Amino acid sequence: MRHLVSVLVQDNPGVLQRVAGLIxxxxxxxxxLAVGRTHQPGLSRISLVVSGDDAVxxxxxxxxxxxxxxxxxxxxxxxxxxxxxALVKVSIAGMEERLEVxxxxxxxxxRIVDVAKKSIIFxxxxxxxxxxxxxxxxxxxxxxxxxxxGAVGMSRGEQVxxxxxxxxx
Amino acid sequence: xxxxxxxxxxxxxxxxxxxxxxxGGTIMPTYDALYDSPIRxxxxxxxxxGIHAATAYARASGRVGVCMATSGPGALNLVTGxxxxxxxxxPVVALTGNVPQHLIGTDAFQEADxxxxxxxxTKHNFQVRNVNDIPRIIAEAFYIASTGRPGPVLIDFPKDVxxxxxxxxxxxxxxxxxxxxxxKGHPRQIERALEALQKAEKPVLMVGGGALNAAPEIxxxxxxxxxxxxxxxxxxxxxxxxxxxxxxxxxxxxxxAANRAxxxxxxxxxxxxxxxxxxxxxxSRFAPHAHTVIHVDIDxxxxxxxxxxxxxxxxxxxxxAAELVKGAKKLSLSKWWAQLEDWKIKYPFAWKPKPHxxxxxxxxxxxxATRGKAVVTAGVGQHQMFTAQFFKFDSPRSWINSGGLGxxxxxxxxxxxxALARPGELVIDFDGDGSFQMxxxxxxxxxxxxxxxxxxxLNNGFLGMVRQWQDLFHARRYSEVxxxxxxxxxxxxxxxxxxRGITLTDKAKLHETVKEVLAHPGPVLLExxxxxxxGVFPMIPSGGAAEDMIIENPRETVAGD
Numbered sequence: 001m002r003h004l005v006s007v008l009v010q011d012n013p014g015v016l017q018r019v020a021g022l023i024x025x026x027x028x029x030x031x032x033l034a035v036g037r038t039h040q041p042g043l044s045r046i047s048l049v050v051s052g053d054d055a056v057x058x059x060x061x062x063x064x065x066x067x068x069x070x071x072x073x074x075x076x077x078x079x080x081x082x083x084x085x086a087l088v089k090v091s092i093a094g095m096e097e098r099l100e101v102x103x104x105x106x107x108x109x110x111r112i113v114d115v116a117k118k119s120i121i122f123x124x125x126x127x128x129x130x131x132x133x134x135x136x137x138x139x140x141x142x143x144x145x146x147x148x149x150g151a152v153g154m155s156r157g158e159q160v161x162x163x164x165x166x167x168x169x
Numbered sequence: 170x171x172x173x174x175x176x177x178x179x180x181x182x183x184x185x186x187x188x189x190x191x192x193g194g195t196i197m198p199t200y201d202a203l204y205d206s207p208i209r210x211x212x213x214x215x216x217x218x219g220i221h222a223a224t225a226y227a228r229a230s231g232r233v234g235v236c237m238a239t240s241g242p243g244a245l246n247l248v249t250g251x252x253x254x255x256x257x258x259x260p261v262v263a264l265t266g267n268v269p270q271h272l273i274g275t276d277a278f279q280e281a282d283x284x285x286x287x288x289x290x291t292k293h294n295f296q297v298r299n300v301n302d303i304p305r306i307i308a309e310a311f312y313i314a315s316t317g318r319p320g321p322v323l324i325d326f327p328k329d330v331x332x333x334x335x336x337x338x339x340x341x342x343x344x345x346x347x348x349x350x351x352x353k354g355h356p357r358q359i360e361r362a363l364e365a366l367q368k369a370e371k372p373v374l375m376v377g378g379g380a381l382n383a384a385p386e387i388x389x390x391x392x393x394x395x396x397x398x399x400x401x402x403x404x405x406x407x408x409x410x411x412x413x414x415x416x417x418x419x420x421x422x423x424x425x426a427a428n429r430a431x432x433x434x435x436x437x438x439x440x441x442x443x444x445x446x447x448x449x450x451x452x453s454r455f456a457p458h459a460h461t462v463i464h465v466d467i468d469x470x471x472x473x474x475x476x477x478x479x480x481x482x483x484x485x486x487x488x489x490a491a492e493l494v495k496g497a498k499k500l501s502l503s504k505w506w507a508q509l510e511d512w513k514i515k516y517p518f519a520w521k522p523k524p525h526x527x528x529x530x531x532x533x534x535x536x537x538a539t540r541g542k543a544v545v546t547a548g549v550g551q552h553q554m555f556t557a558q559f560f561k562f563d564s565p566r567s568w569i570n571s572g573g574l575g576x577x578x579x580x581x582x583x584x585x586x587x588a589l590a591r592p593g594e595l596v597i598d599f600d601g602d603g604s605f606q607m608x609x610x611x612x613x614x615x616x617x618x619x620x621x622x623x624x625x626x627l628n629n630g631f632l633g634m635v636r637q638w639q640d641l642f643h644a645r646r647y648s649e650v651x652x653x654x655x656x657x658x659x660x661x662x663x664x665x666x667x668x669r670g671i672t673l674t675d676k677a678k679l680h681e682t683v684k685e686v687l688a689h690p691g692p693v694l695l696e697x698x699x700x701x702x703x704g705v706f707p708m709i710p711s712g713g714a715a716e717d718m719i720i721e722n723p724r725e726t727v728a729g730d
Contacts, residue, residue, distance in 0.1 A: 010347060013296075018288055025289055055473070062470035068293040068313060071347040163346045 002031070003057050004076045004153045007046040008161045010069040011037065018067055019046055028052065028060050031128075032084075032150025043071070045161065047152040049128070072161050082153040086131045087113070088122045091142035101141055108134045119144055127151070172300040173202035175335040176264070176326065179307040180208060182339060185235050187211060187226060187589055188264075189219035193239025194279055196266030198331035211589065211618070214610040216243050218582035220250025220321075221608070224259050225579075225586030228569045229544055231382065233315050234586065237264045241279030244287075244325075249576055251290040251321045256573025257378060257403060260319035262310050263291075269329040270298065284325050292320030297330050301337030309343050317350030318379070318468040350467060354484030354492060361480050362438065362463045363496045369436035369461070371505045372396055375419065378403030378572070379441020379466060379486050384565040386490035387440065388412075393497045397509050399427045401442050402557055403572040410561030411541070416509065417518065420448040422554040422705050425516035425720060430509055432715035436461040441486040443468075444475045445573065446711075452476060454714035465489045516707070518558040521725055525700035526676045528552055528627040532559040534683045535597060535625065543567070543595040546583035548604025549575045551633035554705045556599045578607025581624065585611060588620035595621055595687070602628040602656050612666040615692050623686050624694040626659050629701040637704045640724065653701070663694035674698045 009015050016035055023030050031049040038045050050060055057075055064073045076082070088110070092098050098120070105112065105122050108130065114121035124134050128151050135146055154161075170178075176199055180188070189211045192200045203210055213219040216238040223234030234254075238244050244265040254261045268277040284296045293313050295306050303326075310322040366372055374396040376387050384407050391398045391414050398408045399416050408415055417424030419431055431437065437459045442448070443466070449455040452475050456462070463480040464472045472481040482489055520529040532555055535543075545560055546569045547553040553570055562568045569587055571579045584598035605626050615622055630653025639647050660670030669689055673682045673696070686693050704722045709715065 014284065014288070017285065021288055059470065059474060062474075066468070066470050068345060068348045 001051065001053065003050050003052070004080065004082055004151055005048040005050055005060065006074045006076060006153060006161055007048065007064055007070055008038070008072040008163075009044050009046060010071065011042050011044040012069055015044070015069045016046070018069065019064065022063055022067065023048070023060075026059065026063055028056065032148070034150040034152050043163075047150065049151050071163055074155070074161055076153050076155060078159070079156045080153050081156060082127045082151050083125050084128050084131050084149055084151045086124045086134070086146065086148045088124065088135060088138055088143065089145040090120050090122065090138045091144050092118055092120055097141055101138065104137050108137070110134060170335045171198065171202070171331065172303055172326070172333050172335055173198040173331040175300065175303045175337075176307065176331065177202050177206045177208060178339065179304045180235065181206070182304075183233070183307065183311045185233070188235045188237050189213055189222040189226070189586065190237030191216050191219060191239070191243060193243045193266065195240040195268055195328045196237060196243070196264075196326075196331075198328065199237070199264070199266065199326070211585070211614065213582070213614050215608065216246035217250055217578075218585075218608050218611045218614070220247045220261065220263060221253065221576075221579045221582035222586030222589075223261050223263075224250060224254045225546065225569045225583035226590040227259050227261055229566050229587040230590035231566065233260045233262055233311055235262050235264070238266070239279065240265060240267045240283065241281045244283040245281055247323070248287060248290055249574075251287055251323065253571050253574040253576045253579065254321040255290055255292065257571065258319050259321065260314040261321040262314050263321060263323040265323060265325050266331070267296070267325050267327045270327045271329070273327065283323070287323045290321070291323050294323040294325070296325040296327070298327070300330050300333035300335050303330075303335065304337065304339045305341040305343070308341050309345060312343050313345070313348065317348070351469075351483050352467070352485040352488055354465065354482040354489040358480055358482045359489065359492045359496070362482060362493065365436055365461045365463060365480060366394065366438065366500065367498065369500070371434050371458075372436040372438065372500065372502070373399055373430050373434045375399045375401065375431070375437060375439045375442055376404040376407045377401040377440070377442025380404055380407045380490070381441075381565045383407070383441070383487040383490045386487055386494055389494045390490055390497055393494060394500050395502050395506075396438070396500065397430055397506070399430065401445075401448055402570070404442060405557060405568045406562035406565045409563040411563055416513065418557055420445075421450070421709050421711070422558065422707065424518060425707055425718065426509060426512035428707070428709065428715040428718055429512050431456050432458070433508075434459050436463070438463045438465075440465040440490060443471045449475065450709050450714045450717070451712050454716075516720060521722070523700055524676070526674060526679065526697060528555045528629070528697075528699045528703060529559050530676075530679060531625065531627060531697045531699065532556050532599060534679050536560045538680075538683045538687055539595060539597070543597050544569065544587045544591055546570065546580050546587060546596065546598045548580035548600045549577045550601045550604060551629070551637065551703065551705050552599050552601040552604070552627040554634075555627070577604040580604055581608050581611045581615070584622045584624070585614055585618065585620060588622050589618070595623070598622060598624045600624060600626050601633065602626055602630065602652055602659070603632045605659075609662070612663060612668060612694075616666045616668050619691045621690070622692045624663075624692070625686075626694065626696045627699050628656065628659065628696050629699050629703060630656060631701055633703070634705070636702075640702075640704065642710070659694060659696035669693045671695045672698065
């Protein structure tokens with residue numbers, strides 16, 4: 001099963017290497033990993049797409065939590081928003097194709113961000129299935145380049161990923 | 170004050186009294202500051218021995234062990250020791266020098282990506298980039314190493330950080346928002362555990378190295394309930410080996426009683442252990458009748474990692490065991506004990522006497538002569554397993570071996586570290602001729618310190634454990650395990666270092682030789698030339714289960730013929 005996992009981390013040098021290294025070392029299968037800063041100084045947030053059964057997911061969460069710089073881990077099984085951004089460069093042979101490709105892009109609400117004589121770059125956001133479908137729809141026309149950010153996500157409503165209050169030990 | 174002096178002051182503030190290390194280019198500013206420091210430095214002859222000694226220092230004392238090395242090759246020689254300490258959950262802080270920051274990433278002389286390389290083999294690691302961060306990072310490193318599930322922490326100090334003028338404060342606050350170990354077990358889970366024990370007909374209590382600090386509570390729990398106790402290799406001594414309720418260690422070379430008890434148990438209470446494959450054998454066939462597994466561990470990731478757990482208790486072994494003692498009642502286990510006693514009596518650890526001197530009798534003779542009052546270390550292999558079987562450990566922190574990583578060569582550096590941690594106590598290193606030769610340069614360190622360490626090399630002229638597997642599983646094709654044709658005269662080797670060396674070949678002289686070894690003040694190396702084709706039994710072949718246990722050497726006829 002596919003899971004989207006959010007990880008709140010201290011933004012120290014090497015933290016991404018620690019997270020990625022752990023995933024590789026423990027033999028977990030990840031589809032994508034995306035990372036960026038948060039609104040709070042010193043904190044970054046990582047989105048992982050992991051496949052595995054419940055036992056695997058439990059280990060992923062627990063092992064991530066063992067990393068000193070990992071502050072919080074959540075598996076988004078609850079209602080959540082998931083988005084991925086993709087840049088897709090499609091080769092264009094002639095006017096007819098150009099129109100067809102534009103039609104498809106409109107159906108996916110993809111934006112054109114670059115137009116050249118023999119190619120167009122589309123920008124698309126959506127969940128990963130939508131991005132997959134768009135890429136497949138463009139494939140017959142000739143894909144020149146595809147760059148995807150990997151999925152990012154957050155819980156709907158008031159639930160947030162935050163620094164835990166200091167627990168008494 | 171420069172960074173180097175700040176490092177030593179911060180270490181002093183952590184209560185550090187001993188550092189095991191070896192100098193080199195990039196750590197020289199700290200060695201210069203050490204010249205004026207009250208901290209004792211033990212000059213080892215190889216950095217690997219330094220971290221092993223620091224590990225044993227930690228395990229024998231319960232305090233954090235500290236070691237130091239220079240950049241590049243020095244730091245890389247720590248890698249094995251870091252993983253060893255990680256797998257056996259030992260609090261160690263390793264300090265390394267590095268090239269100055271402006272040279273990092275330029276393939277400078279003696280440069281290596283030590284922080285990158287040691288990430289997977291440490292609980293955490295740091296590189297100090299600002300001299301004023303030294304006190305905070307050292308405080309955090311000691312806190313991380315010694316709390317929760319203990320482990321090794323490495324701090325890397327670029328040379329310019331050691332040389333820079335320190336203008337910061339030593340009054341620091343630890344700031345680790347992502348690190349909050351849980352010490353107190355959940356009361357409801359503890360209640361459930363007690364209820365499960367009440368209902369159990371065939372319960373066992375397994376204890377591991379995570380219960381090292383909980384020995385009094387474990388004894389109280391066992392005695393109050395009447396539970397049979399199975400200490401793992403790392404847990405030997407947590408529960409007295411001579412206690413009538415002790416079944417001996419479980420696993421690949423464990424006792425018949427322990428393995429059968431686990432196989433037939435309906436309820437397992439496991440405290441401070443991680444169900445290593447050398448304990449479980451094939452996990453799917455491990456404890457097939459146990460409907461209830463209560464797993465107490467401070468590391469939540471260990472619970473449910475390998476063995477399905479019915480009652481998880483995340484918490485410190487000492488705290489949880491004390492709570493269990495409070496609520497525990499005497500269990501009616503007479504039927505279960507009748508069975509256990511039968512196994513214990515029928516299948517004690519034993520050996521078939523031969524005309525040659527044998528490893529088992531040498532270990533037994535030392536145990537008898539010392540009444541078990543010694544800190545014991547071992548290398549890795551047959552001699553290690555024989556020591557675990559025949560030296561009965563009655564107190565925690567008296568047995569220091571490499572359980573998780575199985576690092577050959579730890580015996581001597583462990584003995585040096587243990588002897589420094591426990592002055593005035595006898596330390597015995599039962600070693601193999603193969604293991605010993607991996608770190609024998611530390612005879613120089615031993616000689617210099619003149620410690621009361623007795624090295625007992627059980628020389629069978631083979632890499633014995635590998636030979637045993639080749640014998641059983643590779644049609645006796647003894648590929649690259651024969652050492653006897655090129656082993657040194659170990660006694661002469663010791664004498665060359667100025668250490669008393671004794672050779673024993675005659676079985677009849679065993680007891681007088683043991684006396685002679687123990688009577689000699691200071692270090693002694695005894696080479697015991699033992700039977701070379703001995704096997705360690707019982708044995709559960711790798712990937713097998715308790716039912717597959719080979720009780721006696723199939724190469725030999727049944728005992729008593």
